[in-house]
Amino acid sequence: MVDLTDLRTDLTDESAQLDDLVGALPPDDWARSTPAPGWTVGHQIAHLAWTDHVALLAATDPDAFLASVTSAPDPTRLVEDGAEAFLAPPAELLARWRVGRVALTEALAAVPAGEKLPWYGTRMSAASMATARIMETWAHGEDVADALGVTRAPTGRLRHVVHLGFRTLGHGFAAHGRAVPTAPVRLELAAPDGGTWAHGPAGAADRVVGPALDFCLLVTQRRHRADLALVATGPVADEWLDVAQAFAGPPGAGREPLVGRGRAAGAAV
Structure with a gap:
């Protein structure tokens, strides 16, 4: 806390x-x-x-x-x-x-x-x-x-964005008019300092892994998932990456992919 x-x-x-x-x-x-x-x-x-x-x-x-x-x-x-x-x-x-x-x-x-x-x-x-x-x-x-045209180095303050992004999982589904899932999701992210930030039960079948920065860019809708190195395992985790939003209110329009069509970087398995 x-x-x-x-x-x-x-x-x-x-x-x-x-x-x-x-x-x-x-x-x-x-x-x-x-x-x-x-x-x-x-x-x-x-x-x-x-x-x-x-x-x-x-x-x-x-x-x-x-x-x-x-x-x-x-x-x-x-x-x-x-x-x-x-x-x-x-x-x-x-x-x-x-x-x-x-x-x-x-x-x-x-x-x-x-x-x-x-x-x-x-x-x-x-x-x-x-x-x-x-x-x-x-x-x-x-x-x-x-x-x-500036690239900012990620800091440990991203842990707050990660926390909010994980806590709002259900909100993302609801905001898009979809049923809120009951299956747990495990989130494991590479922190800027080389450590790991984890949320959710370790044994969950649905998982999202990748860089913390990429997860923050996704849940704030600053990048399309196709441009991010996030990997979703399981149907709930995969759908979450399509609807995630850490902010209140109706769903945003999001950003268009920069790498073209498809999910070249953000994969689902």
Whole structure:
């Protein structure tokens, strides 16, 4: 069980890594297109700033958070509208993101133990909220890195994305309108430090193995499974790799394969 203090530190560090990537960018680079259709580098940071803002509301003023949900002009466009609302000139946006993310980490520390925060379609503990913010910051950071042609080295903070990706197995199936499987799945991933991160019973017939980075790219829908070195054994594990998503809400469109049709890298046996 991860300590909230450690989670807050990792969230701060993940945000700082992305800040290092965008902090000194010239204005033209903020307008670069990212792999997310219609989203620039600026949109990616604006989305993070907006999500930190609504997470802060959930942690400090649940009624205001719920009011922001019920008063939304189009609930199906919350994410898009939030990013557009927070989009601003780079210096202003950067300052707002920095202030907001610090305020959120401080607010999460003040959430009473056992209290659940309202969120979109669910309720979350402070630890779960911090884990989700790490996942989102890392995933949108990947979009920014792709836009800038930068390859980021994976860190041990990916363990939080792995944890969330495994915990949301059933959600991925349900979000795609499929029956949630009852068969257990074993997940064994090669960690950035050379170790192994494992989840699920060791004797499970259904298994997914491969690099932790590839699993994180899959569950955040930053890469198509055909481009990843993940191997699924068993029908449940194989189907999971088609529907996995670590984020709340309806299924995303995902990314088109880069290596062409088929499953050249992500195999099923």
